[in-house]
Amino acid sequence: MTTASVAIAPVVSSGAGPVTARRLIHSEWTKFRTLRSSWWTIATSTVLTVGIGVAIAAASAAEKTSSAMPVDVATRGEIGSIFAQLALGTLAVLLVSGEYGTGMIRSSMTVVPKRLPVLWAKLTVYLAVVFPVTLATSLATFALGQVVWRAHGRPPTSLGADGVAQIVIGAPLYLTVAGVCAIAIATLLRSTAGAISAMVGVFFVLPTVWGAMPASIAEAGRFLPSNAGAALPRLATTAHPLPPWIGFAVLCGYAIALLGLAAWRLRRADV
């Protein structure tokens, strides 16, 4: 080991400059790209979306009685994104809880003692990666679905058809904002297991349980984050979902509220 050189420049010439938004985003991008889990979760979500979407397209194309309505065709292609949500939610949770679990958070918060900018930079990197990737995945799934559909001699549809674009773009929007909720929940709970359980509970278990309630209560289930957001790609599991964009706005409201709580805890609580 090299023990001889302990050369450090004198105090006056410090290499460290002020923390800026650009620098923080650069740092968070390095953190993101240098963990294998980031790429595994993204690959998993892409494979699930495309694989399930194409498989369902093939199954329904083979069944001559299945609906050929453009919106139904598009929606079937997006069912895989519900599964992809598990992988992307895990990615979003790990971005934060991975730091708490390993102790990295102490380094992150020591070099950026204002703390909050780290959360915003993480969020920026997450959005900049996840939305383009999920959008491309969604478009690819739709295109592949059309190839399968046409191969079975069924009438093709296009992105221009009524309501199709809303579904094909809506699914990645839903996934992305649900991931923002996951980042906020992970910042609040600080534990990977806790945050993933909370995500599964809120987005998967709660809507199912709610649906089994008496009609009067089940009706309110459309305001759950999952059903509200999934109204946009028409994937909500409630009988009377909210109007698509209103539902999406409700999900964004949840995300912003959770981020507010997360920011408050990050700023106030000891690391």
Place this chain on the structure above:
Amino acid sequence: MIEIENLTKRYGAKVAVDDLSFVVRPGTVTGFLGPNGAGKSTTMRMIAGLDEPTSGTVRVNGKHYRSSRAPMAELGVLLEAKAFHTGRSARNHLLAIGQTAGIGSRRVDEVIEMVGLCDVAGKRVGGFSLGMGQRLGIASALLGRPQTVVLDEPVNGLDPDGVRWIRLLLRQLADEGRTVLVSSHLMSEMAQTATRLVVVGRGRLIADSTVEQFVARTTASSVVVRSPEAARLRGLLQGPDVVVSTDRSDVLHITGLDAEQIGTIAWQANLPILELSVVQPSLEEAYMQATRTSVEYADAASLEAVR
């Protein structure tokens, strides 16, 4: 410079740091000593802005650290617990940390070489030994060439070579005009490295002085006498503060009288002296003496908890 004023930290009913005040000045290595649970790590966490004080203030280079513009230029910290993601390589860890302050890969490679991690810089940190982890922690602390450096148990897990390296490094940092606060359990190491000491116990300040003053004030030097007539000599060594003990029939350990007085008394009584030496107390003894009450308290408290 680190200025700590009336610093208190409570975790529920437990007081970890209790009205602590001291100043760590630039240009010297200041040792931070105290038994386990004395509040050293908590104090260091408050200096780094990770824990918010219940009351009191901490200033780093005259400013509140959490509002500093260029934090990495102000303060570099190595905390006791590991502070890196186990799935990331050492080099990527340093890059990500440095990028927050615009520090590029050249400086990162420089610190990697400085701490001797060149061979493993590309390996994931999860497989690092304790000593390698310490070296990476030290690299992170020095990455931004900070004016103030705070290291919690830096020699933990290092081989003798590494311990010597840390000693040289700390002295050099101080010589460059930086403020250096370092905690350690190894008293002999502290005695060789630090020029000033801050000693805490039960969260309170026990001493804040130079190493020499601390040792001199806390423990009296003693004299060892070897004589075949030790029993007769013992009878002559009387006085209000004189304490004589013996572990061999021909050897006496005396405090309260200096070597000149003892030699003169023996000469006047015509007693042969085969050996007469002054024993300077070590930092370790002085530390044990100074912190005994807080350690006893801690033991009593842990016994209480067992019941």
